[in-house]
Amino acid sequence: MELFFAQLLTGLANAATLFLVASGLSLIFGVTRIVNFAHGSFYMLGAFIGYSLMQVLPGMFGFWLSVLLAGLVVGVIGVVVEILVLRPVYKAPELFQLVATFGVILVIQDLALLIWGADDVLGPRAPGLKGIVRIMGEPVPKYDLALIAITPFFLFGLWYLISKTRIGILVRAATQDREMVGALGVNQAWLFTGVFFLGATLAGLGGAIQLPKGGADLLMDFNILAAIFVVVVIGGMGSLPGAYVAAALISVLNVFGVTFLPQSTLVLMFVVMAVVLMIKPYGLFGREEVAGEHGQVGEPERPIKPAGVKVRLLVAAGLLLLALLPLFGSDFSQVLTSDVIIFCLFAASLHFILGLGGLVSFGHAAFFGGGAYVAALLVSHVDAPMEIAFLLAPIGAGFAAFIIGWLCMRLTGVYFAMLTLAFAQLIWSLVYQWGEFTGGDDGLVDIWPSTWLNGTTPYYYFTLVFGIGGILLLRHAAHSPFGYALRASRDSSRQAEATGINTKRIQWAAFTFAGSLAGLSGALFVFSKGSVFPTELEIARSFDALIVIFLGGVKTLSGAVVGGASLEYAKDFLTRFEYWRLTLGLIIIFVVIVAPEGISGTLRKVAERFGIIRQREGES
Amino acid sequence: MSHILEVRNLSKSFHGLRAVHEVNFDVGEGELLALIGPNGAGKSTCFNMLMGQLKPTTGEVHFQGENLVGKYPRDIWRKGIGRTFQITATYSSMTVVENVQMALMSFHRRVYSMLPYAHKMYKKEALTFLDMVGLASQSERHCAILAYGDLKRLELAIALCHNPTLLLMDEPTAGMAPTERESVMQLTADIVREKNISVLFTEHDMDVVFGHAHRILVLNRGELIANGSVDDIRNNPMVQEVYLGGGNLFDSDEAAS
Ligand SMILES: Nc1ncnc2c1ncn2[C@@H]1O[C@H](COP(=O)(O)OP(=O)(O)OP(=O)(O)O)[C@@H](O)[C@H]1O
Numbered sequence A: 001m002e003l004f005f006a007q008l009l010t011g012l013a014n015a016a017t018l019f020l021v022a023s024g025l026s027l028i029f030g031v032t033r034i035v036n037f038a039h040g041s042f043y044m045l046g047a048f049i050g051y052s053l054m055q056v057l058p059g060m061f062g063f064w065l066s067v068l069l070a071g072l073v074v075g076v077i078g079v080v081v082e083i084l085v086l087r088p089v090y091k092a093p094e095l096f097q098l099v100a101t102f103g104v105i106l107v108i109q110d111l112a113l114l115i116w117g118a119d120d121v122l123g124p125r126a127p128g129l130k131g132i133v134r135i136m137g138e139p140v141p142k143y144d145l146a147l148i149a150i151t152p153f154f155l156f157g158l159w160y161l162i163s164k165t166r167i168g169i170l171v172r173a174a175t176q177d178r179e180m181v182g183a184l185g186v187n188q189a190w191l192f193t194g195v196f197f198l199g200a201t202l203a204g205l206g207g208a209i210q211l212p213k214g215g216a217d218l219l220m221d222f223n224i225l226a227a228i229f230v231v232v233v234i235g236g237m238g239s240l241p242g243a244y245v246a247a248a249l250i251s252v253l254n255v256f257g258v259t260f261l262p263q264s265t266l267v268l269m270f271v272v273m274a275v276v277l278m279i280k281p282y283g284l285f286g287r288e289e290v291a292g293e294h295g296q297v298g299e300p301e302r303p304i305k306p307a308g309v310k311v312r313l314l315v316a317a318g319l320l321l322l323a324l325l326p327l328f329g330s331d332f333s334q335v336l337t338s339d340v341i342i343f344c345l346f347a348a349s350l351h352f353i354l355g356l357g358g359l360v361s362f363g364h365a366a367f368f369g370g371g372a373y374v375a376a377l378l379v380s381h382v383d384a385p386m387e388i389a390f391l392l393a394p395i396g397a398g399f400a401a402f403i404i405g406w407l408c409m410r411l412t413g414v415y416f417a418m419l420t421l422a423f424a425q426l427i428w429s430l431v432y433q434w435g436e437f438t439g440g441d442d443g444l445v446d447i448w449p450s451t452w453l454n455g456t457t458p459y460y461y462f463t464l465v466f467g468i469g470g471i472l473l474l475r476h477a478a479h480s481p482f483g484y485a486l487r488a489s490r491d492s493s494r495q496a497e498a499t500g501i502n503t504k505r506i507q508w509a510a511f512t513f514a515g516s517l518a519g520l521s522g523a524l525f526v527f528s529k530g531s532v533f534p535t536e537l538e539i540a541r542s543f544d545a546l547i548v549i550f551l552g553g554v555k556t557l558s559g560a561v562v563g564g565a566s567l568e569y570a571k572d573f574l575t576r577f578e579y580w581r582l583t584l585g586l587i588i589i590f591v592v593i594v595a596p597e598g599i600s601g602t603l604r605k606v607a608e609r610f611g612i613i614r615q616r617e618g619e620s
Numbered sequence B: 001m002s003h004i005l006e007v008r009n010l011s012k013s014f015h016g017l018r019a020v021h022e023v024n025f026d027v028g029e030g031e032l033l034a035l036i037g038p039n040g041a042g043k044s045t046c047f048n049m050l051m052g053q054l055k056p057t058t059g060e061v062h063f064q065g066e067n068l069v070g071k072y073p074r075d076i077w078r079k080g081i082g083r084t085f086q087i088t089a090t091y092s093s094m095t096v097v098e099n100v101q102m103a104l105m106s107f108h109r110r111v112y113s114m115l116p117y118a119h120k121m122y123k124k125e126a127l128t129f130l131d132m133v134g135l136a137s138q139s140e141r142h143c144a145i146l147a148y149g150d151l152k153r154l155e156l157a158i159a160l161c162h163n164p165t166l167l168l169m170d171e172p173t174a175g176m177a178p179t180e181r182e183s184v185m186q187l188t189a190d191i192v193r194e195k196n197i198s199v200l201f202t203e204h205d206m207d208v209v210f211g212h213a214h215r216i217l218v219l220n221r222g223e224l225i226a227n228g229s230v231d232d233i234r235n236n237p238m239v240q241e242v243y244l245g246g247g248n249l250f251d252s253d254e255a256a257s
């Protein structure tokens, strides 16, 4: 009982940070509809800046002043990001902005490395709150009690701001109906900037306030990201009390999880989220999304046609070049090109459901890594021959997609994205924590192809056949009745349903199909590397594909392949330099701003303008 | 005349608001039946219940003897009912003819097929439907850039694809110029006569209604207040009252749309 109570207190203290950061994310999403991936970076900056300030500001007063200042400085950084990076892309297609925020993550990571170095910093303890008190015999840090006491004030303060002040009323109005605020004559641009300031400030405060407990390190941006998304989704997008309740729930469960079910800590959070979303699809305090709110923004997508003779010849020439690569290219160039093809297949499979189906999945890595693990597990546990394992990988991944798709299909928009993320994390944490079976963190090694594929060149050809084959299959599917039905379901599910199409089932089938092709790319991957680690299932892997699709162009079929190839080659080149993240981040932001249609969409426009390809009638 | 659709005690309330209340009517074979009423009377709500987009609070809808309540729109469509929407619903990323081809692929149960090229499927058939509604010359245009009136025509073409026995048309001429209204309505009347389709349509333009409807239903605040021939309705004092109260009987177009 005593232990129980003490742990409850620890959980509630941890909830303080989580609530601050998550409520900032929730506010930003509620008003601007931007899923701000860089929110974890704001949190990290808050911690580092707070740390630096605490070095120069002494005493209890200095400590709390540092926390406050750290929040404000991060708030200003948020404003800079909003004005420089996001404003130019508000008009871009739905969710496009998240690519820009991903660029911001990379930039901030390297800047933090540059300024504070690679070592973790230990947070100073809060002056005046250093010791512990005994509650029912159990030691509880004083600072924890302080945090528990402070959080309700933050909640109340925010609640007051949002529900009682004029600014808050505007924010709420904007959350509910953005057009109306415009009609009321409020300058929307500044409202967005203001909300970004507030949201970033909260993240910065969250980072600084947890210093005595957790310190600061360069991984904290991604580490908290999953947790705050979970909190926001469980609580309901845009709901402050929801964020508080969910933060408390998650933190407390986590503390108990560590004590009673140490095997489950990583999984727990996502299980809770999945359960909540399946019972209350819009979170505990969330309201149903108004239909059309997430409709296509920007220019409508253009009709597609199978490639003409000219393009086919071009593709054939490209393929020939790839086929001849072993004659003139080094082993390294073959390995690199294999990597690129595998990644392009993975991205193209995501594009199938995202671009054509309008289903934004944040968890596609589950099927890439899933396919890789299916093959690797078969090889290492039952000594399956490579051919069998390779065949079963896409089937296994497709089966996983079949189940996850069934569970996620009732949600739409951001909630769908979050649920796919949750299931992907679930699989990741299972693999990570079930060490005896999956090898855990050490991964599975010695997964090599059969003898007839030994060596770089044979496997290169193998990758070429199956990788390109998969991409062409996806392309063909896009032009088939199935692909058309998928687009019809996205364009107007009302019309599609009224003309005999079971839109949910079409989307489910597409999700399964895309999952199995991601599994195919995973299988190609695992036999080319000879090993697989949980990183292949991580959020970052899903994001890679997502970024590539948006960079390449969501609305063009070639987008995923063009983006995938560009990013993989760029990464290979850039990672030779020390601050490659900074460069890559800046490049991404640059592309996002100058080419909001993505690389291939923009190239096409340029080509049209200069008359290289014919403009279709009536299109601008 | 035998009835193909029988609507019995149909009601729908939204959080206590009685959008449609205890409505009864029949649609005869080959009949052109108009459902009129002021804005918010519940016309679209009725359509949504007939086609399965909304589940009625109470009541029954019998189509050729079978109760449709609780069925999905896609299943109701297969039974031979087609509809157009008040706010047009088309596939904006496709060409005009592909919009029609899509419905034909669905009709022939080919939507899960992954082998053939979709843009070649049922194209000839699709073009004949486009020709019927006067869109043949625009068949290769991008649907997203079509004029509103043409979108309405396109929806009609889509709705005709599965040879329906009953067509529900929600404001088929909204957003059109008066001359175009007349021609579209005439076109519809010709098509349905030729194919022996029954039509239930809503319309705010009284010239169109009085000119083409065989019979008229009047809905006001969710209740059916009149049901009769064109002359009956024209001279019905209660209808006059409702519409004059709303201020828009004989020149209603712009106020309504
Ligand atoms: N999904 C809904 N939720 C709540 N109320 C609704 C909903 N759909 C319709 N209503 C309400 O039901 C009433 C009837 O609406 P309906 O759209 O059926 O009218 P209508 O006769 O088609 O009008 P109009 O001529 O403007 O198209 C209106 O008061 C409307 O606000």
Ligand SMILES: [Mg+2]
Residues within 6 Å of the ligand: B043, B044, B045, B086, B170
């Ligand atoms: Mg209506």
